[in-house]
Amino acid sequence: MAVKKVYVGLLGFGNIGSSVYKVLTEGMSAITHKENLEIVVKKILEKDIEKARKIVDEKLLTDDFSRILDDDDISVVAEFIGGTQPALDYALALLKKGKSFVTANKELLATHWHRLDKAARESGAGLYYEASVAGGIPVIKTINESLQANNITNIYGIINGTTNHILTDMSEKGRSFPEALSDAQKLGLAEPDPSYDIDGLDAVYKLSILASLAFHAKVPVGRIFHEGIRTVTTEDIANAAELGYVIKLLAIGKKNGASIEARVHPTMIPQSHPLASVKGAFNAIFIKGDPVGDLMLYGRGAGGPPTASAVVSDIITACQAQKHRYTTFYNDDEPSKEVTFVSDWETEYYIRLSAANQPGVLAKISGVFGKFGVNLASVKQRRPNGGSAPVIFVTYMAHEHAMMAAIAEISKLPEVAKVDNVIRIEN
């Protein structure tokens, strides 16, 4: 059978773009052998042509998007420019012209998925986004193509490598948060402005995509609670270890009938949980489904080569598809009215506070927890430092709203200098 030849365009030639180009050139004979397909990169959009021409033939480079949009030979375009603009305008223009669009851009997909999906459906083009979540881990294909028979009820993801690297360093090397962050920046893992990763937004975009697919219902970014890792201290990590836990920035999705809960926050998980052994910049996604049971995918969630693995797989799928697939849930910027989002979830909590070292103080604090129906599982007071002593509470299952109300009242007690941290626990 004759080898099928497909021309593609690339948008962006940074770390990911150049890795994709490398796989599509150096790896093409193996791909052709396996897929009976030859993929030819015809044009690359790049602003910094001076830099890019050192790696790639200058004739391929352009800083004019219309050279890709108006090239009728090009049927698939992969994007790595990031952010929502101009990526959104480019994506919509390409899809409207019937060119399949492959993206690694979680923010674009999570916030404008419905528009991209509609444009793709209308022209019959393909929309592929494996690399948008967890880099090289094939979690999108796994959910879409291997778990169709399942009712997925739970997703627990370590889907941000930067924060996992920081928390691992704090836990294993005893580094403080600022030290571990600065190391991650020196290694090029964390951005100079690291807020996107450490405040949890990166994980929110990824969870929005994953949970929507897994629960077959749109989980918009705005419905996902998030809290970052800035408040986690080495003290919390040591306390967690003493209690048998590790702290991870976890992306959590749960579905019970038509109710969905979606949240990203530092979480204590048992040291024996498979996710506890996911260290450094690695990612993992733990899924519970019926009938599959427990399933975990592990791998590199970022970096040029792992991301290129996912992008090139999507390009191949786009080239080979007889008919492209689109989302089959109600995909709009607001979710379907049949779905409800839970904000008053139930979980266990760890609370660390500084209280006056005086008789009756613990009874007073415990009284407030009791007033809000929060059942305490353990209380431990550490050695006092001056007049105040660190106290660590662990609760049984409690409602989020009751817990936050209790914390607000406890914070106002004259005997409580500060509620230092509240960390949710998933057992």
Ligand code: HSE
């Ligand atoms: N900034 C992300 C992370 C990688 O730290 O995991 C890209 O998704």
